[in-house]
Amino acid sequence: MEWTIHQVATATGTTSRTLRHYADIGLLAPSRVGPNGYRYYDDAALRRYQRILLLRELGLGLSAIAGVLEERTDEVTALREHAGLLEAEAARLTRLAASVRETIRRTETGEELDVRTSFEGFDASRYEEEVVQRWGRDAHEAAQRNWRELGEEGRAAHAAEADAIGRGLAAAAARGADPGEREVQDLLRRHHAWVSEFWTPGAEAYRGLTAMYVDDERFRATYEAYGPGTAVLLRDAAEVFAQRELV
Known part of the structure; x- marks a missing residue:
C-alpha cells in the first residue's frame, strides 16, 4: 500500500513542502514518483519518517538525524532506544510542570518562592x-x-x-x-x-x-x-x- 504526499502530510500534521525539503536534502525520499509528478510513500518510507519525527521530538537537528539513520542499527533496537529517551523526556517535563504548578500555587497564595525548588539545578x-x-x-x-x-x-x-x-x-x-x-x-x-x-x-x-x-x-x-x-x-x-x- 502507498500513500500520497498529501495524505502523509495530513496524517502527520506537517506540510508537503517539508516532505519535499526532506527529499531534497536526502533525508526522506518518496518510494516512487508517478508520471504525473505525484510523490508516493510506502511502508518502509513511513517507518523511516516515523524515526525522523521521533528524533526531532528528541531535539536533534536534521544533519544529526541523517547521521543516526545511517547507523547500522536494526529498526526494533532503534525504536526501543527512542522510546526510552522519550520516556526520560516525559519524566523531565513532569518534574518541570510540577515546579511550575508549585510556583503558581505560591503566587496565588502570596507565598514567597522557595529558592531550593524554584531554581533547583540552575x-x-x-x-x-x-x-x-x-x-x-x-x-x-x-x-x-x-x-x-x-x-x-x-x-x-x-x-x-x-x-x-x-x-x-x-x-x-x-x-x-x-x-x-x-x-x-x-x-x-x-x-x-x-x-x-x-x-x-x-x-x-x-x-x-x-x-x-x-x-x-x-x-x-x-x-x-x-x-x-x-x-x-x-x-x-x-x-x-x-x-x-x-x-
Whole structure:
C-alpha cells in the first residue's frame, strides 16, 4: 500500500513542502514518483519518517538525524532506544510542570518562592563556562560589556524583541511551518540581529548557539514556554539561515 504526499502530510500534521525539503536534502525520499509528478510513500518510507519525527521530538537537528539513520542499527533496537529517551523526556517535563504548578500555587497564595525548588539545578556559572569553551573568553567578555552598556531602556527593548521573536516562532511551529520559508527566515534574521547586539556569531557559532537552545533543557524550556516545537524550529531554521546568509 502507498500513500500520497498529501495524505502523509495530513496524517502527520506537517506540510508537503517539508516532505519535499526532506527529499531534497536526502533525508526522506518518496518510494516512487508517478508520471504525473505525484510523490508516493510506502511502508518502509513511513517507518523511516516515523524515526525522523521521533528524533526531532528528541531535539536533534536534521544533519544529526541523517547521521543516526545511517547507523547500522536494526529498526526494533532503534525504536526501543527512542522510546526510552522519550520516556526520560516525559519524566523531565513532569518534574518541570510540577515546579511550575508549585510556583503558581505560591503566587496565588502570596507565598514567597522557595529558592531550593524554584531554581533547583540552575547554575549560572555553567553558561559562562560553555560560552568560553565554545566561542572564547573574548566573546563572553564582549557580551557582558555590551549588556551593561545597553542601560535599562535598551535591556527592556531587547527583552521585548526576544518575546516578539519567540511568539512568532511559536505561531510558525504550531502551523507546521517549514524552517526555510520566508516568514520563518525573517524571524531568524531578527534573532541573529538580536544576538548580535552583544556578539556577532558567524555560521558555525550561530549553529552552535541555537543547538544549545534545544540541547540544554534550561534554554529549551525558555523557548518551549511559547509553545511546543519552538526551540526545535529555531534551531532548524538557524541551519537554513546560516547556509544562506552567513557563509
